Amino acid sequence: MSTQKINIAVIGASGYTGADLTRLAMRHPNITIKALVAKTHAGKPMAEVFPHLAGHGLPDLMDVDAVDWEGVDAVFCGLPHGTAHSIISELPVKIKVIDMSADFRLRDVDTYEQWYGLKHSAPELVKKAVYGLSEHYRDELSSASLVACPGCYPTAALMALLPVVKAGMIEASDLIIDAKSGVTGAGRAPKQGTLFSETGEGLSPYAISGHRHAPEIEQEVSRLAGQDVIVNFTPHLIPMSRGELVTCYVKLSDGNTISDVRNALQEAYQDRPFVRLLDEGVIPATQHVRGSNYCLIGVFADRIKDRVIIISSIDNLVKGSAGQALQNFNLMFGLEETAGLEQLPLFP
Amino acid sequence: MSTQKINIAVIGASGYTGADLTRLAMRHPNITIKALVAKTHAGKPMAEVFPHLAGHGLPDLMDVDAVDWEGVDAVFCGLPHGTAHSIISELPVKIKVIDMSADFRLRDVDTYEQWYGLKHSAPELVKKAVYGLSEHYRDELSSASLVACPGCYPTAALMALLPVVKAGMIEASDLIIDAKSGVTGAGRAPKQGTLFSETGEGLSPYAISGHRHAPEIEQEVSRLAGQDVIVNFTPHLIPMSRGELVTCYVKLSDGNTISDVRNALQEAYQDRPFVRLLDEGVIPATQHVRGSNYCLIGVFADRIKDRVIIISSIDNLVKGSAGQALQNFNLMFGLEETAGLEQLPLFP
Amino acid sequence: MSTQKINIAVIGASGYTGADLTRLAMRHPNITIKALVAKTHAGKPMAEVFPHLAGHGLPDLMDVDAVDWEGVDAVFCGLPHGTAHSIISELPVKIKVIDMSADFRLRDVDTYEQWYGLKHSAPELVKKAVYGLSEHYRDELSSASLVACPGCYPTAALMALLPVVKAGMIEASDLIIDAKSGVTGAGRAPKQGTLFSETGEGLSPYAISGHRHAPEIEQEVSRLAGQDVIVNFTPHLIPMSRGELVTCYVKLSDGNTISDVRNALQEAYQDRPFVRLLDEGVIPATQHVRGSNYCLIGVFADRIKDRVIIISSIDNLVKGSAGQALQNFNLMFGLEETAGLEQLPLFP
């Protein structure tokens, strides 16, 4: 086990993503947390903002301008989209950046500006950014200086789909992705729609056909399919805090079978420590990955001929965000891929 | 308002379905509850089994053999499948029966026996049974003596699909029904899988491609499509008690548009008091029907060309079971369709 | 049943309290809803703000200045404290007012100003206000023109305590009230602390020894105890939307027994339609009153000699707010006490 110590700063430490990154980094054998950055809460102890992290000597939250970048090797950025790109573009060049926002995920700046409704201030950085779907971009990650961690939904969906899209086993033009997420995905900023009383004991779809994770999924699927792909992506808000599950309804292309699908996934992930292709008949559930970096994938026959159902499940804050960010960090710095990510799921 | 009084018995009053029927019947202006029937709990006050119904002078639970059928005009049956058919077949012929079990839903006895794994003891009654999807079988219900109330999922799915299937607007061979239900759907019998600690803060698909509501949906869709239809039906267990939502992914048949779909639904339900086709952009949520007999339907453009998303939402215990049973009772006895069903949704 | 129709306006219709009042009023046989008043949402259909109330022809939300008070007989006010008193003081005198805010609950204006941190703009109205704990102020309510509906916690606590305090059976100086509430009690305004992700799967006390319902409880207990009483009142936030339960730890005064306590409660509430003193050993639970105006009370022996535990349970939005408001309205207008409040609890 490497005993190297890498100094990190977490920007956006007062959000759920930043806090979960901090939680994981605190137990990472090769990380020293040098700075926790937040705007509104600058000056407060981290424990005041996130009491579950009290008692471990974390640095106080500080303004981004107050950070001494000299001693910082890597930055994790958990800011909302639209704020990340300008801050990241001003960091010293020698600092490696793992961005958990949406600002560098879309390779096409026009697409970004159209979906996010704002001007990108660092289009030249977009070109340098590696899309941090760890299992699928390992080689690129090892030499990356800027990583754009995928959205939570794209992570879940692409883990299920990419190997079979790549193998040409399914019709890329007929991908239906019914997605379900816990409420943390909406962040910690107070909104009526994510109040306990609004969300509890109920269930609703949202952003139907208009969610910003759709173009991100399409970007990656199109790349492997060799054609411009439009997908159905329909997210639903579930009364739970953590967890995400996508149910992908796919059509086999000519000559392929459900066994082929299963084999392609098996092959793609057999050496990947965080992905588990479940045995036939075993069903992924979000409960079984809660708090961990695992991704569970199950393949099921459809009642409709030549159709298959692929289901994948992750913790949206871990594999869907902070955990994958740390996994990418490990790959960037040549550390054990699993370092700091060995927590087992918390069930119940 | 009719002041006629009809004497009813509720068989299976110790389950969620029976209790919710009782709750609604207690406030129905034309109902007198003569008997509450349960097996294990026979002899106990209803309030001991369901404390929320205490204090209103309900009859004690009794064994089915102890009921004096003389004064009973109608029976609601909330037994599990497999127990309903034999008890119902022995009731006096003059009693009208509204069955909330699965025993008379499938018109083909072979299909029933295959999916439910048991021999049907009253196949001759199956022929007489009217499928109680109230809005779609009004004429048959007015003269029915035995009504088979649809399953909760089929209710939600068929309300969304039947008008457009009937109009030939969508490809019946390409119906993908992603369904989500609260935990009451699994009943009150203790099972590990429905414990709070197993279900809370998590989400999982179940019975993928093998749920018994699939053949029921297929029966009704096939009937209107004029062909044998196989559908995708994939249910998910959601950490909430009540509520059900189906997200139907459908393909337009040649020459049809999303407006046609919307119009067909509008026309089908414009005079139906419990169905609300939502305005464009308004999204159905289970919170907004909780405790009520309403069904909300929304129609949405898919990102994929020539595809449409139809979503419907009900309370699985009300419109999905006891409420629809009471609605059918109203139609059978020539009462106001809404009698006893005017409760507004309870939100939050 | 009276067929009289009374025209009402609901001020603060965009909050949970106002919406639940509206829900109940819509089914009240003697009410016509003339106006729904809200500030920020003025101009919108009520269904846009509360989709569960869609489809019933409610008037659109309007600004308070736009209301034609001519045709209004009674006003229900669901505003936050501090905004209610000024609006109420400007209403035409002939209009009867049922206020669900805290503005007229405390008879001592100084106490109000101290606890609520603001100047009372209508101290003369405070004198006229009747404290609307329906079961305990029936006579005063029948002639009241302004009713201050109790807070949710005081309702639950006082229902359990007042009859035994009045009978001098317990030591008023030693009242410990451990209170638990669902999240709707905190209202619909977005706050970090009531987000699903903050509140779900967790439990915390709050406002320990400093909650504004403490002086309200003390006011009523002191009045019957004939001495100035200070109580322990410790509220806890529970991960549920509706429901409230108080566990009162009381000390018997000399010569009294648990039977005396039980008898005093029995006598106080025997003719009260919404209060149920539970049989020995039966435990109140919030599930069993959800959505209804009932109050359940249970009396239990303590392990410590000469101590007794009195527990009461209500739905905080109904008996704890809108339901009790409607009950008061009924008493003020000489209607059936239960009119519009006959909904049974919704369980599960």
Place this chain on the structure above:
Amino acid sequence: MSTQKINIAVIGASGYTGADLTRLAMRHPNITIKALVAKTHAGKPMAEVFPHLAGHGLPDLMDVDAVDWEGVDAVFCGLPHGTAHSIISELPVKIKVIDMSADFRLRDVDTYEQWYGLKHSAPELVKKAVYGLSEHYRDELSSASLVACPGCYPTAALMALLPVVKAGMIEASDLIIDAKSGVTGAGRAPKQGTLFSETGEGLSPYAISGHRHAPEIEQEVSRLAGQDVIVNFTPHLIPMSRGELVTCYVKLSDGNTISDVRNALQEAYQDRPFVRLLDEGVIPATQHVRGSNYCLIGVFADRIKDRVIIISSIDNLVKGSAGQALQNFNLMFGLEETAGLEQLPLFP
């Protein structure tokens, strides 16, 4: 860090307690899991019973008779009370036992037999058992061969009370302990009362004045108070899976102040890694210890003179069971007290 490896067996590995012990043991640097024992599930892979633990090479579940005790150094027992004592009494003497059941908690066998309603088959072992409240029995634990881990409620309550009882600062005859627990405390065996639909969106007290944890609390308080103490202990079931919070209402004995209470707790726990006395005004919440071995304690002024409120919060499955068991194991084997217990709380 010690590199010693200790071979353990977990008896009762198919329950929540056994599973959480296994989860923690899997990441303990000094533990090798030799055997996982379960009765009904013997022969199955652990992953079939607890899918969240899949993929880590755990031994299959086996019958207790099939275990080769030769290579086992320590046994963790997570059986229900009444089954633990006979199995433990038959283990080879050289094996150290950490029992998480209730069978060895009560030093007085008569009290045990009276409260648990069964005959104790190993009364001689009761005498040898050390009560494993880690922070308070450190010396005894270092040489123990059998440890009886406290119940979850006693753990939470005694952590809050013992230092002040010991210092004579509060009246031991006037202890009111209002306790709240998540549903996992009731175990994994299917029961109607712990179904999601029964427990969700609701709250109820249970076992009032009759819970088996009362005599356990009384045993420890009496011991330090030097008198026979009877306490009020009133547990409530909360709609969450994990977490426990006790609100203790205590009366200061003559001459003591709230500062004395705070100081006594500060002194007792200043060197204890898992206990955090919170700063004035900071309120313990179960969310902030979820999944971890921490115990949070807060001290608050009561509105009633000479009364104080002490609140403590733990994860019932960790500090309240498996975590404390592991902490005791560490103390018994001379390991770092925190070994294997460094997981941070999972929030949200």
